[in-house]
Amino acid sequence: MSSSEAPIAIKFDHVTKTYKLYENDKQRFLSVFRSNDKRKLVATVNACDDLSFEVKRGEAVAFLGTNGAGKSTTLKMITGVTYPTKGEVTVNGTVSALLELTAGFDMKLTGRENIYLRGHALGLEREEIAELEPKVVEFADLGVYIDQPVRTYSSGMKSRLGFAFAVSSDPEILVVDEALSVGDKQFQKKCFARVREIMEKEDVTVLFVTHTSSAAEEFCTRGIVLDHGSKKFDGSIEDAIAYYEGNY
Template identity: 60%
Template sequence: MGKTVIEFKNVTKRYKLYKNDKQRLLSVFSKKVPYKEKKAANNVSFKIEQGESVAIFGKNGAGKSTVLKMITGVAYPTDGEITVEGRVSALLELTSGFDPELTGRENIYLKGQLCGLKDAEIKELEDIIVDFAEVGEYIDQPVRTYSSGMKARLGFAVNVNIRPEILIVDEALSVGDRAFRDKCVKKVNSIVEKENVTLLFVTHATETAKRFCKRGIVMKSGKIVYDNDIDSAIDVYNESINVKEGKN
């Protein structure tokens, strides 16, 4: 058994859904405002070991994004325990953490610092990130002048090159043109194979998941319904889609 780097113990995340913004505001001052409760994650338990590559499947609303948000610390569980050990790099919102008034190069340092790197460490990686991002002379222009594609490429370049110990990818491999997407896929493959990085990959693209992952977790209505090898997990996921769509 290897070292456990991510562990969920009986984790539940509840959200309160109010009829409108006015009622949500009133709820700050009164507990009597009516609401509906949604369990985005319902008693979820799993362990992921260092170096594992795990795909999480599930239709929209299955709870995948909620699990990722709790791993990255964007959201917190209502009940249960979560343990995460290691530097996490999340390819979710690729441009989060960027300051639009700063140049691309300055933002490399900003994001690196947010991820816990020292300036000397970022300096070592600077040329690699700039080269990977392919934004040319724009690297020294304010990020507000970038197209959405350029921002995404720079965000991807920073996140995959800051030497993560846990890499979380959520459909982020669709950035840029075909050539850049292929480069992204190769980079993630290289990180997973050579650097013993733990990969958590959330996707609807089962063929892409097969390229990276050996294990698959299937979620439905906030619960884990299957957790095993990637091929059988894909079968279970595809079956659930086909049953729902009446293709059986």
């Protein structure tokens, strides 16, 4: 099946995500209860601004842009971490995200217990998590620390566990936000190899955010260039990189 004939995996329809910036944390907290009180509102920022695009199932798409371009916000809306202020986001398929790898861990629980915690949070049945567990344990390669409280882990160990969980399932949509620099060089190679393995399955849709053009070209066939939340270019990865490097 050609990409033009493939079903839509992700669609953004005139999506805007607006963040309100307050003078301090106290004013941000009070704004929850005083929605009409804007005296301490410093500014509003559109992290995504009337953004529209479609990604077909099986495509590998890179999002290119400088810091603040809206790349991570776009991915967070796809994963359901945040929601659009205006417009509609459609996602068809199960999503595995390599975003904030250490988010959501319970520091008091062991690594193994956190596997079950994350699995339940994703709506998996206990039998499904039990089948997933040995794959995560093997990939993370934490040794005896897998049964120690996560509060005893280094930041690298937490990232390894988070990455292992994300890539041990069989996602329909894989979201990668520069998360491949995990652990030592040997583990990084293992991460790249697993991502390639997932991408070789033709029905898997991959969204990849990076500041490195070579990495985008290695993994993706299409590129979307973002600037201040707006789409500036959408085309082949070679043309997208040329546009990005020529303008930013």
